[in-house]
Amino acid sequence: MQKKIVLIGGPGTGKTSVLNSLISRDFFCMEEISREVILKAKEEGIDQLFLTEPLLFSTMLLEGRENQYKIAEKTNHELVFFDRGIPDVHAYMNYFKTSYPPFFIEKCKKYKYDCIFHFSPWQEIHTTDNERYETFEQSVTIDKFLVEAYEELGYKIIDVPFGTVEKRTNFILNSLSCDL
Template sequence: MHNHSKIVILGGPGTGKSSVITELKNRGYPCFDEVSREIIQKAQKEGIDQLFLTEPLLFSEKLLEGRINQFKQAQKIEKAVFIDRGIPDVTAYMDFKKEKYPLKFSKANIDYTYDQAFLLPVWPEIYKSDTERYENLEEAFLIEKELIKTYKNLGYHLIEVPKTNVKERTNFILENLKS
């Protein structure tokens, strides 16, 4: 693993990304949490139940800014860094919602690239809704499809993580890191 590797953990909602990130942290790896929960919770405190649903562009602008900041912070760390969702997720979600977005969103996908991308597939048996996750299972599959299309169009080789327990999923990711 070369210094400054940025590894994105992606997938539809409710696929276990945060659990894997927590396990990686527990093992001493530097990680960045999903930015959207923070943005959603802040908006909810301001009385907006689902900012992405009411103002998708504003939400996505905040998300893009947060993810670019994470990327820049990750570049300063001299070892592999794991990131819960990447910059291309923003355009994938906007495409899923059939929303227009400025060129700077697509440009960010090209300007900030990850060294590896691991896909946690939708897994109906573990899927749960919560206060920040509005999507139903059917939408989760559609979002996954959009994420795969977006990352592949950007030239990423997605490594699918098996549907197994968190420790085994984490082991799989670590065993499949580029050397």
């Protein structure tokens, strides 16, 4: 039976680095789609889609993450790793105090994950760029909304300790080996 594993945490906490490490070890991974949506909007002349049209941006993310989930289900991979999951979308909407339709939560209840690994804010590795503009302080606050969203959906969250990318990756894989 396939296990769907999500890496969560505020911006700049090391999720993507660990996901890239998992990819290099030949695990099947679904990469973060926010950058793709942001870059597509920029090509269409919208500099900060989330800030100008948060509901449209979030709906696009929700559709993209739902699609990733469906793609994962069609594979025969025992483990599938996701850089963020469907509940991240409404967690961000809550952070920005933006209302959203009920189907955001309905999708979270329909598409369930097996393991949630949480990356706490870590100031030493936090950086910003053209697509990740949140400050460290904002990352800390967003992180609280993310954890709350997953806990409200009944998920048990496993905290990934600080350390090198290799140590964090090994922690996740060792944690999963107990359940396999």
